Amino acid sequence: MTQHFQQQVEDCHTCYQANSTHKGSNKISVIVSLEGKPCKMEVDTGSALSIISWSTLKQILPHLKKKRLLDCDLTLCDYQGGTIPIVGKGKFLIQFQHFKGHLPLVIVDGTLPSLLGLDWFPALGLHIGGIHSIANLEMDTLFKDYADVFSEGLGCYVGTPISLM
Numbered sequence: 372m373t374q375h376f377q378q379q380v381e382d383c384h385t386c387y388q389a390n391s392t393h394k395g396s397n398k399i400s401v402i403v404s405l406e407g408k409p410c411k412m413e414v415d416t417g418s419a420l421s422i423i424s425w426s427t428l429k430q431i432l433p434h435l436k437k438k439r440l441l442d443c444d445l446t447l448c449d450y451q452g453g454t455i456p457i458v459g460k461g462k463f464l465i466q467f468q469h470f471k472g473h474l475p476l477v478i479v480d481g482t483l484p485s486l487l488g489l490d491w492f493p494a495l496g497l498h499i500g501g502i503h504s505i506a507n508l509e510m511d512t513l514f515k516d517y518a519d520v521f522s523e524g525l526g527c528y529v530g531t532p533i534s535l536m
Contacts, residue, residue: 425458458480473516
């Protein structure tokens with residue numbers, strides 16, 4: 372892998388979007404206030420960044436000009452590896468529940484859905500539960516419930532003794 376290609380890969384933020392054609396699609400959407408106007412966004416835990424299309428942003432803020440956006444040197448890739456063209460980036464006033472403040476948005480070309488990515492989670496007080504959770508079981512309960520596993524002389528393992536302490 373060449374250094375140039377490796378740098379491109381490291382600079383690429385991947386945005387995953389799962390589309391479903393069946394009736395039971397479980398997409399989660401929220402309405403945030405973007406510069407005082409309602410904006411529907413899909414909560415996308417696979418997207419590192421929050422994204423809005425230029426066409427959607429123009430509907431919400433019709434007087435906004437592209438020259439007011441900041442240059443964006445990122446490369447965004449969709450879940451199939453295709454490049455998503457970027458118009459620019461900016462910070463916008465966002466209100467959601469108890470949060471009110473300026474948050475970054477990457478503006479993309481096309482008509483993609485607005486994505487609320489992981490970069491907004493801390494500010495909005497959102498978190499993903501269950502991924503790193505560990506059940507707290509007492510060791511004595513484990514030893515009691517699985518006594519045959521921990522008893523001396525049983526089993527076939529002949530390697531180095533293992534301890535859970």
